[in-house]
Amino acid sequence: MKFKISLILLLVFFLLLFSWINLAFGFGISPPRVFNDHLIPGAHFEQTITLTQARPETPLKIEVIIDAPEIEDWFEIKPGKSFTIPAGVQQFPMKVSVSVPKDAGYATYQGKLTIRAIPAEGGEGQIAVVTGAVADIQLRVSGEEFSDFRLKGVDTPNIEEGDPIKVVMKLENLGNVKVRPSRVYLRIFDQYGQGVVEEGEATGMNWIEPFKTGKVIAKMPNKLSIGEYWAEIEIYKDGELVLLDKRKFHVVEKGALGKIFGFHWWRWVLVAGVILAGILTWKLKLWGKALAKLGIRIKVEKIKR
Template identity: 40%
Template structure:
């Protein structure tokens, strides 16, 4: 019986110790996602950004992220926009870390690798004591190439309200995934009534305004001249890259009355204020009087000379 009791106590102690360890692991849990930065189509002189998330399982205290860029041929290409040390606030499970990579103009073609180490540290209970929690590593794998690679991802599609008589403007927000500037080959637009049953116009827009530079995010626009009555409408918008549809959205928009534009009037005597008109009249009368006086004096002088 005593032996059995000892075994039970031992098992309970082991279970409690396991729970304690698990709690400590959860408290100290720290991860990085995604764990790598890969780009196979970089050109000399280009740059791009990547957001890495620092994740904690139980953010019950404020910590500090300490970043170290390991020595490698691309160490100077890497910039941490948050800084090399930044806070991990209490209560936030995911904190973004923005990494910017800039390829020098004189970079040779080839493959480059590097690493970024991130540690989460906290101040200990005793003065001067620092506790380092579990850290993580970001692997970097870059290829600088002379090949031209064009690709993009559609992020958002929108149509702002249209003043009656103006064209419908489609705004497409793109993320350029390639190493050359890009834009869609066409935008297909179908405009419906508010019930989205009756199609009012279907057209392709080939004249796209604007470009998005390599590895950047930006906007391009397409315009469709059409006269619509005041009211609300739906539009089915398809974005194409070559012959492939790469984006689609149903967009609600309104046609609103045109804004009144101020009419610039030329100043006239009738539109001047009474005070201004009076001053002008006084100045004119004074000039007339001076002219008459000057003329009389001149005539008198001429008569005196003649005599």
């Protein structure tokens, strides 16, 4: 009976000790996986794993071990397989890049990404507590084309009179082929959001490459005068409505968007140049007086032609 009680107490002690270590030297990653189910030979994609430490007051050394013998050379870790998270940084983004060879076979490849966290500083005689985390690797390579995207933001910036209305969409391409919305339709309302003053298709969209995140811009010609307007935006993916939103924008006079406090940027550059030239001239005069006191004179002669 005493043996069982002692064993239970010992287990409780180790559980408390393990919990204390996790709290004191806590380290975690998110997401805990590198997963892609839609790769094709020659594809490239990147994923960010966020490393989080509980005690950011000290530097933390990171070591990354890739345990995936068949595909280890597909991986690149940025900033490297060994690096240090500076003191004061609680969350650190680590980028995992995967480049599939063009001659890769069709298969599902698996492995593990072990991330070890070691305190970068420690006193003599102290035991370094090594913590870490494991991210599972699962990559499927096939010849199937897959098209999909995630809409991560939309904006209608101000425009100058006579310029087309712009819809700026931030897209994350989830597929292995280039993508863009299948359709963008606009209804422009007056400043009160009541009457429709113009409507039509926004066209001229660019593409986002596979597994990349970028901005797609759609434009619609218009005859709007200077003023405030509301744009009702419809964004479609493969004919299906994925976003219906309203955004405010302004139409301003021609050339107004290039102005800073009412002046064009080049005027500010000119003013800055004049001020800088004045400061340099004043400094040269001071240096000339200082050299003159030391008995050093600089004589500048004109070159005769």
